Amino acid sequence: MIEAGHFAAFLALVFSGLQVGFGLRTDRERAGLFAKLAFVTMLFAFFTLIWAFARSDFSVELVFEHSHTLKPLGYKIAGTWGNHEGSMALWCVVGLGFGAAGAWLLKTGRPAFEARALGIQGLLSLASLAYLLLASSPFTRLDPAPLQGSGLNPLLQDPALAIHPPMLYLGYVGYSFVFALAAAGLIEGRIDRDWAKAARGWALAAFVPLTLGIALGSYWAYYELGWGGWWFWDPVENASLMPWLIGAALMHSVIVTEKRGSFAAWTALLAVLAFCFSMLGAFLVRSGVLTSVHAFAVDPLRGSVLLAGLVVLGGSALLLFAIRAPKLKPGPDYVAVSREGALMGNNLVLTVAAATVMLGTLFPLLAEALGETISVGEPYFHLTFTPIMALALVALPVVQAWAWGKADLSSLWKWAAGFAGLVAVFWLAGVGPLDIPLLAGVGLAIAVWLIFGAAQEIWRRAKTVERLPKMPMRVWGMTLAHAGLGLFVAGAVLETTARTQTTLALQEGQSQEVAGWTMTLDDVSSIEGPNWYADRATLTATRGGTKATLKPQKRYYPAARMPTTETAIHKTGTADLYVALGDGRRSREGETRWTFEVFLNPFIDFIYLGVALIALGAGLSMVGKRKRPKTTEAA
Amino acid sequence: MKALLASLILIFAAEGQLADPQEEARAQDLMREIRCVACENEPISNSGSDIAVDMRERVRELVAEGKSDEEVRNWFAERYGEFVLFRPSSHGIRGVLLWGLPFALLIAGGALAFFLRRRQTKADVKAIDPEDAV
Numbered sequence: 124m125i126e127a128g129h130f131a132a133f134l135a136l137v138f139s140g141l142q143v144g145f146g147l148r149t150d151r152e153r154a155g156l157f158a159k160l161a162f163v164t165m166l167f168a169f170f171t172l173i174w175a176f177a178r179s180d181f182s183v184e185l186v187f188e189h190s191h192t193l194k195p196l197g198y199k200i201a202g203t204w205g206n207h208e209g210s211m212a213l214w215c216v217v218g219l220g221f222g223a224a225g226a227w228l229l230k231t232g233r234p235a236f237e238a239r240a241l242g243i244q245g246l247l248s249l250a251s252l253a254y255l256l257l258a259s260s261p262f263t264r265l266d267p268a269p270l271q272g273s274g275l276n277p278l279l280q281d282p283a284l285a286i287h288p289p290m291l292y293l294g295y296v297g298y299s300f301v302f303a304l305a306a307a308g309l310i311e312g313r314i315d316r317d318w319a320k321a322a323r324g325w326a327l328a329a330f331v332p333l334t335l336g337i338a339l340g341s342y343w344a345y346y347e348l349g350w351g352g353w354w355f356w357d358p359v360e361n362a363s364l365m366p367w368l369i370g371a372a373l374m375h376s377v378i379v380t381e382k383r384g385s386f387a388a389w390t391a392l393l394a395v396l397a398f399c400f401s402m403l404g405a406f407l408v409r410s411g412v413l414t415s416v417h418a419f420a421v422d423p424l425r426g427s428v429l430l431a432g433l434v435v436l437g438g439s440a441l442l443l444f445a446i447r448a449p450k451l452k453p454g455p456d457y458v459a460v461s462r463e464g465a466l467m468g469n470n471l472v473l474t475v476a477a478a479t480v481m482l483g484t485l486f487p488l489l490a491e492a493l494g495e496t497i498s499v500g501e502p503y504f505h506l507t508f509t510p511i512m513a514l515a516l517v518a519l520p521v522v523q524a525w526a527w528g529k530a531d532l533s534s535l536w537k538w539a540a541g542f543a544g545l546v547a548v549f550w551l552a553g554v555g556p557l558d559i560p561l562l563a564g565v566g567l568a569i570a571v572w573l574i575f576g577a578a579q580e581i582w583r584r585a586k587t588v589e590r591l592p593k594m595p596m597r598v599w600g601m602t603l604a605h606a607g608l609g610l611f612v613a614g615a616v617l618e619t620t621a622r623t624q625t626t627l628a629l630q631e632g633q634s635q636e637v638a639g640w641t642m643t644l645d646d647v648s649s650i651e652g653p654n655w656y657a658d659r660a661t662l663t664a665t666r667g668g669t670k671a672t673l674k675p676q677k678r679y680y681p682a683a684r685m686p687t688t689e690t691a692i693h694k695t696g697t698a699d700l701y702v703a704l705g706d707g708r709r710s711r712e713g714e715t716r717w718t719f720e721v722f723l724n725p726f727i728d729f730i731y732l733g734v735a736l737i738a739l740g741a742g743l744s745m746v747g748k749r750k751r752p753k754t755t756e757a758a
Numbered sequence: 759m760k761a762l763l764a765s766l767i768l769i770f771a772a773e774g775q776l777a778d779p780q781e782e783a784r785a786q787d788l789m790r791e792i793r794c795v796a797c798e799n800e801p802i803s804n805s806g807s808d809i810a811v812d813m814r815e816r817v818r819e820l821v822a823e824g825k826s827d828e829e830v831r832n833w834f835a836e837r838y839g840e841f842v843l844f845r846p847s848s849h850g851i852r853g854v855l856l857w858g859l860p861f862a863l864l865i866a867g868g869a870l871a872f873f874l875r876r877r878q879t880k881a882d883v884k885a886i887d888p889e890d891a892v
Contacts, residue, residue, distance in 0.1 A: 347805075347830055350803075350804040351776075352804075354801075355801055358799070394774075459872060459875065459876075465874075467875075471867045471871060472864070475860060475863045475864045476862065478859075479859075479860040479863075482856065482860065483856075490852065495852075496840070496841040497840050497843075497846045497847075497852075498793050498841055498842070499790070499846055499856070500844025500845070501790065501844055502845035503844070503845060503846065503856070506857075507857065507860045507861070511860060512862060582860055624786060624803065625775070626775075706806065711880060742805075
């Protein structure tokens with residue numbers, strides 16, 4: 124079976140090659156046909172892998188190394204992409220999937236352009252397939268077949284983390300198609316309004332899963348690691364944030380190109396960069412270079428090949444860009460105070476933010492290469508990334524109403540007064556009842572400002588209640604995404620500044636006060652699951668009349684010889700009461716004391732709700748424009 | 759004897775907090791900035807390893823002694839190397855580069871965009887119906 128998959132993957136490689144050939148010779152029909160064939164054959168190859176995992180076929184080396192008979196079926200299947208080789212296979216499937224979708228959906232009326240785009244997409248797929256088959260083949264057999272597998276990393280045995288990689292890859296690889304569109308446009312020297320109309324949907328189609336993938340990873344880290352936080356500025360997280368920020372810049376810049384024909388070169392550059400940053404993210408995570416430059420030596424081939432690919436791809440795309448960009452037609456004139464100017468500001472902030480994340484992430488590696496070891500973590504990003512982003516968030520509600528070309532500034536003083544008033548209110552409240560730091564007051568003011576701004580913007584466009592439901596989907600999408608951003612900021616500010624952490628040490632029957640809650644340890648028992656056993660504590664938390672039972676676990680997976688924490692979370696309505704079980708230690712009297720890390724995480728749901736709204740908004744704005752509502756008055 | 763036992767328990771629970779809530783909050787903020795030397799990319803606030811427990815205790819001691827944030831950080835940097843600080847130093851070329859570059863990029867990028875645009879734009883630009891777009 125797996126041999127059939129191996130053969131199918133080779134066949135997909137051949138079809139991709141044909142896709143490239145016909146694509147670059149501008150044969151739209153045949154390039155499209157082979158794009159679809161390549162996808163179908165690779166999908167079959169991937170299913171043979173999934174099948175091997177589902178059946179625990181340990182004669183396949185990959186299954187032996189990353190699976191175990193005691194694992195629940197769902198996680199056996201998810202194990203297919205929970206390792207290097209399998210995730211590369213997934214990367215290929217997704218890349219070919221976007222090629223097939225492009226072959227099917229791309230209807231610009233310019234077949235030569237479409238064929239070239241498919242050809243370049245095929246080239247990217249060809250490269251990843253070659254890498255899969257030559258440097259990280261998942262189709263290797265073991266003889267004799269072992270009787271038992273050596274297990275999957277138990278941290279990964281989790282629903283959020285099972286679907287996190289496919290989501291992330293849909294985003295990363297989705298940008299490969301945007302890259303292909305940009306490269307094809309640059310080859311023809313035509314990055315114009317029609318081009319942008321076609322590219323915008325694909326940029327959003329990559330942005331939505333990337334957003335969801337990052338959110339899932341963050342949520343997993345929140346409840347699985349037992350650290351209480353939701354974003355740790357860990358290099359692996361930063362690696363996914365960089366393409367997200369560039370992708371966010373791209374989806375705003377492409378609007379200017381679509382509506383006005385301006386920013387053509389810049390939009391093409393962002394389209395190229397979004398995929399380069401996606402590859403950089405994959406390289407950083409896959410090569411192991413992040414923890415230390417020395418880890419690079421662990422598997423130099425894989426890392427070097429990925430890095431070489433990134434350099435060749437990025438270099439040639441930038442060269443193409445440098446040759447063609449000066450020839451692109453500029454759009455109509457505009458002054459600084461205009462929607463073009465506003466979106467330029469948006470792009471400036473988002474790209475500088477991405478550059479800041481890159482600097483903070485790669486700086487320790489550079490320093491280590493020069494013989495110094497330093498760390499760059501949360502405090503650095505809070506003092507650089509956050510204020511830079513805050514600039515854009517404060518400006519957003521004001522400048523989104525600016526007209527194309529030249530905006531009217533007569534109402535600017537109202538906006539300024541409104542924001543100043545909002546900040547004053549939160550500052551005063553912060554000193555008084557809320558007991559939050561002053562800067563957090565500013566953060567909350569920005570959150571309310573964004574939500575208000577989103578509501579104001581859709582009202583400004585609709586003008587009457589009757590017209591509200593008839594607003595185009597993309598206006599609703601924008602409104603929801605910007606309101607979601609506000610909700611996210613509110614959650615992030617509250618959670619970061621007002622989170623409390625307490626360590627408890629309790630014997631059975633003892634209680635202690637934490638953040639207004641009385642925590643009583645009822646008992647600790649041993650329980651067993653399919654491939655793990657655990658200590659499970661039962662805690663009763665009471666505050667006033669409310670009572671909650673929390674059952675945090677410390678699990679041990681014998682097959683992987685690895686402990687994990689299973690946190691217990693009680694939603695109080697305004698916060699998460701979050702408990703992670705630590706070690707049990709015998710005291711002198713022979714009693715066992717159990718340690719607990721107890722967090723009170725206020726409004727953490729706002730963070731995930733906000734991000735979900737951003738993804739939903741971006742998704743809605745993909746929906747085609749409805750016919751304008753017929754109104755007698757002139758708009 | 760009972761008093762002795764009680765104090766033993768107190769020492770055992772020394773992972774316990776500082777009495778002054780403000781000092782405790784400051785200590786906890788510092789713990790989030792200091793890297794556990796035995797773990798992979800974790801601050802000592804999150805780690806359950808023995809060394810992290812010791813380091814946390816030391817942070818509380820230093821804070822209780824009235825040391826400033828800077829002094830606490832320096833104490834750890836001297837003992838374990840700058841590697842333990844998640845807030846890298848802003849001194850020297852390296853520090854200025856790391857901390858200054860984001861803001862320099864923002865200003866330079868803004869200036870560049872402004873001047874490039876001004877060179878291209880001729881006189882009289884008219885406003886366009888904003889309803890036309892998102």
